[in-house]
Amino acid sequence: MKIDENDPRLTAYAFGELPHKEAEAVRLAIKSKPELRKYVNELVALNDLLASGFGSNDSLKLHPDQRAAIHQAGKVPVADNITSMRQSAWKRPLTVILSAAAVLTACFVILNNALIHDDNMDLVDVQTIEDIPASDLVARVSENPSEWTENEQSKPAEVTSSQPSSEGEAMTVARGMELQPREFRDEIQKRATDRVRHSDGDENLEKPNEWKMVSDDPSTRVPLVSGNASWKWVTQALRAGLRPIPQDVRVEELINHFSYDQPKDFIIGGIDAGAELLHSPWDEGKLIALVNLRNNSDEEPMVEVGLTFGHQINAYRLLGYNQTSAAKGVIAPTMIKMQSGYGQMVMYEVDPGMELEEGHKALLVHVNASGVEDADHRSFGVEYAKRDWRNASKDVRLALTMAAWAQCLKFNIPEDREVTLELLDSLKEDELDEETQKSLNVIRNSLKK
Numbered sequence: 031m032k033i034d035e036n037d038p039r040l041t042a043y044a045f046g047e048l049p050h051k052e053a054e055a056v057r058l059a060i061k062s063k064p065e066l067r068k069y070v071n072e073l074v075a076l077n078d079l080l081a082s083g084f085g086s087n088d089s090l091k092l093h094p095d096q097r098a099a100i101h102q103a104g105k106v107p108v109a110d111n112i113t114s115m116r117q118s119a120w121k122r123p124l125t126v127i128l129s130a131a132a133v134l135t136a137c138f139v140i141l142n143n144a145l146i147h148d149d150n151m152d153l154v155d156v157q158t159i160e161d162i163p164a165s166d167l168v169a170r171v172s173e174n175p176s177e178w179t180e181n182e183q184s185k186p187a188e189v190t191s192s193q194p195s196s197e198g199e200a201m202t203v204a205r206g207m208e209l210q211p212r213e214f215r216d217e218i219q220k221r222a223t224d225r226v227r228h229s230d231g232d233e234n235l236e237k238p239n240e241w242k243m244v245s246d247d248p249s250t251r252v253p254l255v256s257g258n259a260s261w262k263w264v265t266q267a268l269r270a271g272l273r274p275i276p277q278d279v280r281v282e283e284l285i286n287h288f289s290y291d292q293p294k295d296f297i298i299g300g301i302d303a304g305a306e307l308l309h310s311p312w313d314e315g316k317l318i319a320l321v322n323l324r325n326n327s328d329e330e331p332m333v334e335v336g337l338t339f340g341h342q343i344n345a346y347r348l349l350g351y352n353q354t355s356a357a358k359g360v361i362a363p364t365m366i367k368m369q370s371g372y373g374q375m376v377m378y379e380v381d382p383g384m385e386l387e388e389g390h391k392a393l394l395v396h397v398n399a400s401g402v403e404d405a406d407h408r409s410f411g412v413e414y415a416k417r418d419w420r421n422a423s424k425d426v427r428l429a430l431t432m433a434a435w436a437q438c439l440k441f442n443i444p445e446d447r448e449v450t451l452e453l454l455d456s457l458k459e460d461e462l463d464e465e466t467q468k469s470l471n472v473i474r475n476s477l478k479k
Contacts (some may be wrong), residue, residue, distance in 0.1 A: 031059040035069055044073030046161070054163060159206060159214070164221040166203055167214075168259040170280060170359040172352050173239065178249045178336035178396075207255045208363035212372040215258040222259035225266060225278060236277055239348045241381070244339045252321055252335040253348070253362035254374045256282040264439065268476050274439055281350035281436040282376070288432070288466060290322050290375050290425040298408050299399025300327030301368060303335075305410070307392055308417040310379065311430055312437065312449045317380040318419070319346070319393055319412070320426060324373030331402040334365040337378070338394040342414075344383035348376070349433060367401075375429050382414070390414045419453075424460040427453060435473050447477055 033039065033056065042048050043056040060066040159167075206214045242250065260283035267274040293304030302324045310316040323335065339346055353359040386392065393412040399405050419430060431453040438446040454474055462470070 031055050033059045033066065035066065040066065040070055041073055044070045159201070159217055162203055164223070166360075167218055167221050168257060169203075170236075170353055171207065171253065171256050171282075171362050172359045173253050173348055174251050174362045174364055176251065176364055178251045203360055204363060207360060208365070209367045210369065211255045211366055211374075212369045214255075219258040219262055222262040225263045225275065236351045236353055239350055239352050241345045241347045243345050244341065244343045248341075249336055249338045250346075250348075251362075251364060252337060252376050253282075254323065254333065254335060254366050254368070254376075255362050256280075256286050256374070258283060258286075260284050261287045265472060268472070273442070276440050279436050279439045281433055284432045284436045285375050285377060285429050287469065288425075288428055289324070289373055290429065291324065292423040292425040293320065293322055294324075295395075295410050296408065298397050299331035299333065299402045299405050300329035301325050301331060301333055301397065301399055303395065303397050303408075303410075305393060305395045305412050306422065306426055307380070307412050307414060308419050308422055308426070311419045311453060312434055312446065313379075315381075317382050317392075317414075318349075318430065319378040319380050320429060321376045321378075321395060322373065322425075323368070323397070325368045325370050328370055329402045330367050330369055331399040331405060332365050333368045334398045336396040338396065339380070340390060340392045340394075342383055342386045342390050343380060343392055345381040346378050349379055365398075375425075377429065377433055386414055388413075388415055420456060424457065424462075427456050427460075428466070431457065431470075431473070435476075438477070451477060 039048065039052070039056055040060075043053055046053075048056065060070060201209070203214075257280065260278060260280040263278040264274045264284070267278070291302070293306040294302045295304040297303070302322075304322050306320045308318055310318045319337075321335065321337065323333065325331075337346075380392075382392075390413065391411040392414040394409050395412065396407070396409045398407045419427065422430075431450065434446060434450040434453055437443075438450050450473070454470060457470065
């Protein structure tokens with residue numbers, strides 16, 4: 031798209047008046063043009079400034095009798111309460127649009143000297159959750175590549191109000207993932223509508239998360255958020271009698287379709303934290319390391335988690351796949367505000383090496399919690415033992431079932447199907463709630479086709 035400073039679409043974009051497709055085209059067109067982004071920032075700031083000024087000052091509002099007089103004189107409807115300048119173009123009288131253009135021209139000098147945001151946040155990218163394109167909100171959440179320094183706590187992000195974003199708190203997708211993971215997961219699933227197969231090669235834009243050698247990278251950050259679209263996409267395809275698109279099968283999202291209470295080793299800042307190490311159901315030569323965190327308190331601490339693998343471990347990788355194009359996903363924040371009731375189960379594949387001995391401390395889990403009264407930093411170790419997955423808790427076997435099913439859906443390999451069925455059978459005697467039973471029935475039925 032060719033666009034310059036005189037293009038009226040810039041003003042419409044800044045005022046939120048363009049249809050989604052046109053707005054997305056403008057956003058991409060100005061992405062590499064700093065002068066146009068600055069111009070749009072100024073328009074957005076001015077619009078917000080005018081909206082807040084006209085919408086918040088009661089002294090500027092007409093009295094009911096004044097409105098009635100104008101109504102009788104002009105024979106046109108009058109709004110009871112002018113609270114926002116953001117209206118669709120078809121609702122605005124021509125005189126208002128022309129007046130706004132004149133005000134914009136007159137106020138550029140003021141804007142150049144006005145301090146709108148202390149942190150110089152790019153106003154083009156700041157949106158409320160209702161304005162974020164569904165294509166952005168349902169993107170895969172990728173592992174954060176920033177280095178984890180053992181026993182060193184990151185600086186907590188500025189803690190803001192925990193009120194739901196639907197009430198108008200402006201934020202980016204990444205900021206919402208950082209501060210409101212539960213609301214964002216719910217909103218993601220709402221927006222995961224009927225999935226359409228793309229023709230631009232999306233199926234080839236992902237690859238397995240890389241193996242990391244412990245000799246090179248003994249420590250890693252644990253991603254504490256994931257999306258919530260995969261279950262809906264997968265079950266939609268199955269109901270239609272189709273095999274799901276491989277890219278829609280996101281292991282981390284399917285694992286976190288359920289809430290888990292186990293494993294649980296200690297409580298820090300109101301957060302139940304735990305880890306477990308056992309032999310893999312689908313690869314006898316590998317181990318599975320599970321890390322689970324859940325906030326069962328009323329507190330909302332800022333939390334970050336790291337892992338350090340012992341020197342006898344050869345390599346490890348975060349279970350799942352990643353986008354080869356950074357523009358297709360969202361990077362998990364290093365630290366999140368863990369809301370009450372929110373939890374995350376994270377799973378790693380581990381190559382144990384040839385010299386791994388029972389009793390060896392194979393894994394250290396580090397948890398930093400801040401922003402609450404009992405904030406602290408704690409670490410705990412997980413020793414290696416020849417533990418079969420069949421002896422694991424119900425929650426662990428449930429998480430393994432989802433991971434095995436994801437592999438089965440992606441690759442359609444008979445061995446994966448058999449492993450998934452064996453995991454399902456191991457849950458038959460466990461007490462499961464009705465929703466979990468329904469989900470497991472969906473999985474079992476999918477394996478019959």
